[in-house]
Amino acid sequence: MSDERYMAIPPSAIVPGAMPEFQIYFRSPQGQYTLWAAEGHKVNSKQLAKLTESSLKEVYVDLDEQFKYEEYLEANLGKILDNPAASVDQKAAIFTKISTNVVKNTFETSFGAGSVGPNSLRRIENLVKNAILFLTETKSLKALADMIGHDYQTYEHATKVLWFSVGFLTDNPSVLEIIEPNYSSFNENEKKDVLHQCGVAALLHDVGKVFIPVEILNKNGPLNEVEWEIMKRHPLTGLAMFVGTDVPDFVRKATMQHHEDFNGRGYPMGLLGLNISILARVLRIIDAFEAMTSRRPYKEAMPPMKALKIMIGNPAHKSGESDPDTEDRDRGMISCFDDDLLRKFILFMGKMKLEE
């Protein structure tokens, strides 16, 4: 038997009481894969406890059953994230995997129809709900910090923007009050719902990119005028994909306006300052920060502190002077953001103990 047929999974991904439809193997010290729990067997907490005591870090799933495994994770995500046996790091890894799958799937299935279907939206909402449950444990902020600097992928990007957005908004209820003027008089469920919808905006802000040809999205080098025009269409396309869904207006606005700059130089409308919806102004910041701190095919990841410095702009830095350390393009960012929100975001980042 060759190793490649199995994928390692954390035992804590299997939650007591939720029956997996795939087979679980473990690896003997001799390197043999042995069937531990067959499809349809209930794994009980005793068995799991035994497994944990045995200090096994990994169990295995047949690669042919990867799809079933992912389905299982998605269906039981809430329980997994709630499972005290799982470490925060493992939870973060599982969550990212699921989130990436769901977003990828939403992007792909929306492509043909030109709109985000109700099923996809329900999945996204469910995901966001679980994510929020998870993120409200402050411990998870550390896991979030660890995510920064991972390789960039559109879907992963969306997940990270979701994490930051929900984390930031939870930390800043005053921003939520601007998003939803009645927020302070809402009950707990209604408040959560506002946060969920913000999460939907964060996850789907780039969904319009499915209509940008891959050659343009992944082009290694500067875009020409036509390509740039097509690229700039994605916030509008994203908005169009929400037509006929029950997504609230503030989510639509956030998607459509997440590339508007505070100084009026953004796209697609060139809106100025407070004409840009607040959630879009938040996303503009998080989107930019996440993009800068991620590795892309054409650039290395930037350390978070450096990214933040560029976003604030260096006051000691007079225009015209050149700084070999900072690209002109980056220095131009200073007036793209809502200053007040940017300050709040930096305070929030301070709590995450980022590495230099």
Added chain:
Amino acid sequence: MSKEKKYMSISPEVIIPGVMPKFKIFFLAPQGDFVLWALEGNRVTVQQLAKLTKSGVQEVFVDLTERFKYEEYIEIHLGKILENPVCSIEQKADIFSKVSTYVVKAAFETSFGSGSLGPALVERTRRMIKNALVFLTETKALEPLAQMVGHDYTTYEHATKVLWFLIAFLKDNPAILENIEPNYKDLTEIQITDLLTHCGVAALLHDVGKVFVPSDILNKPGPLTELEWEIVKRHPLSGLAMFIGTEIPEFVKKAALQHHEDFNGSGYPFGLRGLDISILARVLRIIDTFDAMTSRRPYKEALPPKKVMDIMIRTPGKNTRKASQPAEDQDLTMKECFDEELLKGFIVFLGKLNLNE
């Protein structure tokens, strides 16, 4: 009169008996003097108006500096003017086109800066359409509509004509309304009025996204570059974006978004195919094309309606369409762009208009 004043001629039929205009009305004395007839604040009575009409006066005058007040008056009282039995059908058509044009112009121009239409403008548009509905569905109003075919193409007049065509066509084809609103048969009169008004909003504002396309591209006499074409293709998306935050129903948004989707899937922005395109968008695709092709553009002559219909119903032959040009500007055969059944219905409807060859 000490100062030389300028006056604009208006039809006395426009003044609604009992509704006080805020502007002064003059008439032209046989000696060539403008004489104040009804002062601001004077109520114009039925008797006065009747006297005026009997006297054979075809026009009265408004001081040009009060033009704005006059325009406001006809917009606010559009419903009553269009109901006024004294007013001729041509007069009504003229007043309706004027008011519709102001309203579209306002919608296009004032929403540019904020990137959105705003509830007040949508309400204004809706009120205007509601006021005009009865008139637009009158059979005798088809005659002035037919006369508008072939005018120069201006964005605002185009929108007005598309509105008019759409309302008249839908009223003539309740099956389509049933398709738009499955409960159509059970709707009350008021609900039907609302439904038609919504459809009218889609017609009037379907091109509102063009405010974000530079006018030198819109009016360019030659073929568009690839970049310009991409910019033009953005307008249905921008239009949708401008509806955000308004109470415009989703089917109207869809219609504006999809009015350039072609039945065979070769349209934009999504390349939707066949019945995936909303019915109202499929209707607009036909009316929009028909009006554009029968109008004179800065870069092309108006085509006779008969020829336009020919082009619209014929299947493509050897000529192939250039990807970077709107099909309606290439005068090629376009049949595959349209929902054939709707197109047939529209041609039957056009038959009732007695259009010139």
